[in-house]
Amino acid sequence: MTLYLVKRLAVLLASIAVAGVVVFAFMALLPGDPAEIALGVNATPDAVAQLRRQFGTDRPAVVQFFDWFGGLVQGDFGTSYVTSSPVGPQISDRLGVTAVLVLGGMVVALVIAVPLGTFAAVHHRNPLGAVISAVSQAGIAVPAFLAGILLVFVFAVQAQALPSGGYVPFAESPGEWLRSLLLPWLSLGLVQGAVLTRYVRSAVLDVMREDYLRTARAKGRGSTGALWRHGLPNAAIPVVTVLGLQLATLLVGAVVVERVFVIPGLGDLLLNGVAGRDLLLVQGVVMVLVAAVLLINFVVDVTYHLLDPRLR
Amino acid sequence: MLKVEDLTVRADAVELVREVSFEIAPGERVGLIGESGSGKSLTALSLMGLLPEGVTAAGRATLDGRDLVGVPEGRLKRLRGRDLSMVFQEPMTALNPLMRIGAQVAEVMTLHGRGRQEARARALDLLERVRLPEPAHIARAYPHQLSGGQRQRVMLAIALANEPELLICDEPTTALDVTVQKQMLDLIAEVAPALLFITHDLAVVASVCERVLVMYGGRVVESGPIREVFTRPRHRYTEGLLAASKLTPRGTRLPTIKGSVPAAGHFPGGCVFRNRCPHATPECETAPALTGDGHAHACWHPAD
Numbered sequence: 081m082t083l084y085l086v087k088r089l090a091v092l093l094a095s096i097a098v099a100g101v102v103v104f105a106f107m108a109l110l111p112g113d114p115a116e117i118a119l120g121v122n123a124t125p126d127a128v129a130q131l132r133r134q135f136g137t138d139r140p141a142v143v144q145f146f147d148w149f150g151g152l153v154q155g156d157f158g159t160s161y162v163t164s165s166p167v168g169p170q171i172s173d174r175l176g177v178t179a180v181l182v183l184g185g186m187v188v189a190l191v192i193a194v195p196l197g198t199f200a201a202v203h204h205r206n207p208l209g210a211v212i213s214a215v216s217q218a219g220i221a222v223p224a225f226l227a228g229i230l231l232v233f234v235f236a237v238q239a240q241a242l243p244s245g246g247y248v249p250f251a252e253s254p255g256e257w258l259r260s261l262l263l264p265w266l267s268l269g270l271v272q273g274a275v276l277t278r279y280v281r282s283a284v285l286d287v288m289r290e291d292y293l294r295t296a297r298a299k300g301r302g303s304t305g306a307l308w309r310h311g312l313p314n315a316a317i318p319v320v321t322v323l324g325l326q327l328a329t330l331l332v333g334a335v336v337v338e339r340v341f342v343i344p345g346l347g348d349l350l351l352n353g354v355a356g357r358d359l360l361l362v363q364g365v366v367m368v369l370v371a372a373v374l375l376i377n378f379v380v381d382v383t384y385h386l387l388d389p390r391l392r
Numbered sequence: 393m394l395k396v397e398d399l400t401v402r403a404d405a406v407e408l409v410r411e412v413s414f415e416i417a418p419g420e421r422v423g424l425i426g427e428s429g430s431g432k433s434l435t436a437l438s439l440m441g442l443l444p445e446g447v448t449a450a451g452r453a454t455l456d457g458r459d460l461v462g463v464p465e466g467r468l469k470r471l472r473g474r475d476l477s478m479v480f481q482e483p484m485t486a487l488n489p490l491m492r493i494g495a496q497v498a499e500v501m502t503l504h505g506r507g508r509q510e511a512r513a514r515a516l517d518l519l520e521r522v523r524l525p526e527p528a529h530i531a532r533a534y535p536h537q538l539s540g541g542q543r544q545r546v547m548l549a550i551a552l553a554n555e556p557e558l559l560i561c562d563e564p565t566t567a568l569d570v571t572v573q574k575q576m577l578d579l580i581a582e583v584a585p586a587l588l589f590i591t592h593d594l595a596v597v598a599s600v601c602e603r604v605l606v607m608y609g610g611r612v613v614e615s616g617p618i619r620e621v622f623t624r625p626r627h628r629y630t631e632g633l634l635a636a637s638k639l640t641p642r643g644t645r646l647p648t649i650k651g652s653v654p655a656a657g658h659f660p661g662g663c664v665f666r667n668r669c670p671h672a673t674p675e676c677e678t679a680p681a682l683t684g685d686g687h688a689h690a691c692w693h694p695a696d
Contacts, residue, residue, distance in 0.1 A: 298440060299550065
């Protein structure tokens with residue numbers, strides 16, 4: 081297990097380094113010189129050259145890369161060419177908000193999918209199970225932002241029970257913080273929950289046919305007890321894979337949902353960066369998102385090994 | 393002790409097992425033989441209350457006066473694993489891959505009221521009793537680290553854990569290597585309290601059991617002491633089965649039973665064997681009853 085962990089950690093670090101190269105290369109390939117953009121169309125070549133020297137963009141790309149990536153390792157994301165403020169603190173401020181949004185959405189998805197999927201599997205022969213399948217099918221077809229708009233319409237506009245947008249930091253008022261996040265969590269979680277319900281259903285259906293469930297019943301467990309003790313842990317293995325993939329989709333979904341609900345998260349920051357042509361900011365945010373996805377995959381792989389002794 | 397009367401198993405309208413009756417006395421080892429599709433596994437599963445979805449049992453079966461058929465799951469599960477237990481055919485998939493062996497053996501004891509500590513300790517004794525080497529080591533292992541034969545011994549340890557009155561074995565050695573089959577059979581014969589042993593293998597039944605029930609088309613067609621049934625079969629199906637299993641001199645044709653086993657629900661009315669029987673007459677369109685004390689048969693034209 082320790083050896084595996086060390087190996088897997090090395091792979092994670094190597095992937096992050098490769099990702100860094102790719103992200104940097106894409107940004108470098110984009111047309112547009114930060115110095116020219118900063119000074120406008122009427123700038124003299126001398127002024128542009130001077131600003132380039134100041135930004136450091138006159139150096140060879142390789143040097144720039146190591147300068148940037150070396151900074152990342154120490155937590156320094158560089159200083160924005162546009163706003164002249166350091167990128168790192170902006171990202172770390174927003175990262176927490178997005179993380180809370182995504183994890184909350186995942187919790188909503190799990191709370192929906194595990195009981196419903198299991199129920200649909202156990203009752204796969206009667207109409208109620210079929211209804212759950214059909215509803216989850218419909219849920220999959222709804223994009224997160226549409227779910228968000230519908231939720232706003234029902235809970236904010238019609239019922240006036242929750243705010244339609246905005247974000248209140250936890251430190252300011254925990255109650256308002258919760259109220260401001262409820263709808264975003266639901267709009268992310270409902271759709272993912274619908275997708276996950278189907279995976280949970282098929283995973284549970286598969287384990288229900290397993291011989292060891294019959295063995296558990298032959299030992300004197302009821303069918304519910306057998307499913308609970310022996311079925312669900314086995315069904316968790318395929319579900320964890322899907323969960324990892326979904327977390328990555330949720331991160332992407334969060335970008336859109338942050339727009340709908342006016343939440344100052346990473347997605348909002350990214351879109352602002354793109355609109356303001358703030359290259360270094362975009363580069364930093366994309367790098368953090370990529371690293372987050374790689375980290376999620378790492379956690380999923382390690383979870384696998386914890387769940388399944390056959391892999392150890 | 394075990395008393396089965398008119399046990400009938402149905403899937404929708406199709407009768408898979410019809411009016412099977414037999415008894416097993418304490419300490420007695422009874423074999424149930426027949427080809428695949430003869431209904432022998434279903435008979436066993438209905439005694440355990442473990443029939444697959446959509447398959448139902450009717451009739452009466454009692455273990456020391458306690459009903460086994462038509463009883464709610466809640467009452468039945470208290471008997472399963474405690475008063476009667478079962479070893480299945482396929483050892484490779486019968487154990488939970490995510491749980492340690494020791495925990496899986498202990499589970500059957502804690503389920504029926506034994507303390508956790510005691511169950512753990514007794515699990516080691518049981519693993520030793522089924523002759524697994526280094527029980528402490530095996531108890532910490534996961535199923536995939538054991539061979540098929542070892543896993544079947546673990547299943548036997550689980551089945552014996554609560555000292556049941558009756559052990560049911562459904563083809564327990566069919567999936568094992570020939571070299572370990574014999575050891576497994578000897579072990580079962582040694583440790584079983586009373587035994588219902590299901591197999592299609594005549595030699596296996598002869599080595600383990602004292603009495604045998606021959607099933608064909610969901611019915612018991614012949615029953616009696618092993619020695620009598622095997623040396624003087626009365627039913628024409630048993631006769632054919634025994635002839636087919638004998639070694640024949642080099643160069644002669646292997647004796648077979650003509651035709652093949654019909655699909656479930658397509659057996660003829662009357663005697664279920666009559667469409668394959670060389671001795672069938674119009675009389676066989678009426679179902680023969682299982683008659684005779686000790687050595688009984690259900691045939692209008694028995695061999696003598």
